Every structure is written in structure tokens, then in C-alpha cells.
């Protein structure tokens with residue numbers, strides 16, 4: 001299998017952590033890909049993902065699996081199921097809903113990043129940026145209160161949360177999340193003891 005990948009991508013990091021945790025990482029070749037809004041990548045759009053986003057898992061028969069959550073679910077299934085996403089019952093829906101919130105936070109953070117990185121300065125819209133940043137920030141506030149996630153069993157929601165925090169460090173390093181959310185800081189430090197989490201920390205920009 002091949003995974004389109006960028007070391008800075010929090011979505012690709014999520015999948016990498018899942019691949020390590022399920023013991024499948026050695027079966028996956030990480031293939032660097034360059035995709036960004038405003039820049040064409042016709043081959044990628046045509047052959048891999050019309051949405052021009054990574055990560056995408058390319059199976060040995062050429063089928064593609066996207067997006068990052070579905071890839072995590074696929075890997076979890078390949079590994080027997082129930083390792084990263086609870087197999088059934090309320091715990092399953094809780095983990096999936098928590099993950100959806102974290103996914104939305106990452107989407108908003110990425111939009112903030114693109115607003116400053118890609119959009120020409122005269123066209124940038126600060127109120128729009130602030131609105132999206134506030135969504136990510138409010139999401140962190142929500143998880144600061146979620147003892148069940150912070151000290152619960154390792155799962156896709158915990159993976160999503162470390163990816164949010166790692167991305168905040170990478171692209172919004174002066175946002176002050178550690179001071180504002182000390183429980184998230186403790187959680188993040190504990191998670192960094194896991195080799196999968198530590199090895200996948202995005203390299204400094």
C-alpha cells in the first residue's frame with residue numbers, strides 16, 4: 001500500500017500514528033505529495049484524488065481510500081477491528097463524534113493557515129480568519145473539560161487531539177494553548193511517550 005503524505009499535514013500524521021499503532025506501518029510506503037490551494041497538481045487530481053488533498057491510501061490493486069478518518073477505519077479493520085475505533089455501542093459513536101469535532105477543528109486551522117499563506121495580502125479577511133480560529137480554540141476549550149477523552153483508552157479521538165495540538169505548535173506557535181488549556185498540555189506530554197506520537201511530530205517549519 002502507498003500513502004500520499006506530507007510531514008506537516010496533521011491529517012497524514014493521524015494516519016501514520018494509526019498505521020504504527022495497528023502494526024501496519026511496514027506495509028505502507030509513504031509517498032511525499034505536494035498539494036496546496038491555488039496550485040495545480042493535475043496528475044494528482046486525475047490519478048489519485050479529484051479533491052487534490054492528502055492523505056490518500058492507495059491499495060495494491062489500485063483502489064484508493066480517503067479521507068484520513070476512513071483510512072484509519074480501514075487500517076483498524078485490517079488489524080482486526082476495535083483497536084482504534086471501538087467496535088460497537090455508545091463508545092463507538094462517542095469516539096466517532098469526538099473525532100468529527102477534532103476534524104472540524106483541523107479543517108478550520110488549515111483554512112486559517114491557507115488564508116495567511118496563500119491568499120494575497122490585500123484579499124485577506126481578518127474576521128473570517130478570526131471566526132475559524134475561534135472554532136479551533138473553542139474546540140480546545142471543549143476537550144479541556146473532557147476527562148473521559150484525556151484519560152480514557154487510546155483511540156481515534158486521542159489521536160485526533162494530539163494532531164490538533166501538534167498542528168497548533170507548528171503553525172500557530174504563539175497561540176498560547178498550553179497556558180490556556182493546562183489539561184491538554186498534560187495530555188499531550190503523556191501522549192508523546194508513545195513512539196507513534198513522538199516520531200510523527202511535524203518537523204519545525
Ligand SMILES: N[C@@H](CCC(=O)N[C@@H](CS)C(=O)NCC(=O)O)C(=O)O
Pocket residue numbers: 008009010011012035036037038052053054055067068069110
Ligand atoms: N478531510 C480530509 C482533509 C485533508 C486535507 O485538508 N489535507 C490538506 C493537507 S494537510 C490538503 O491536502 N490540502 C490541499 C488543498 O486543500 O489543496 C482528510 O481528513 O483527509
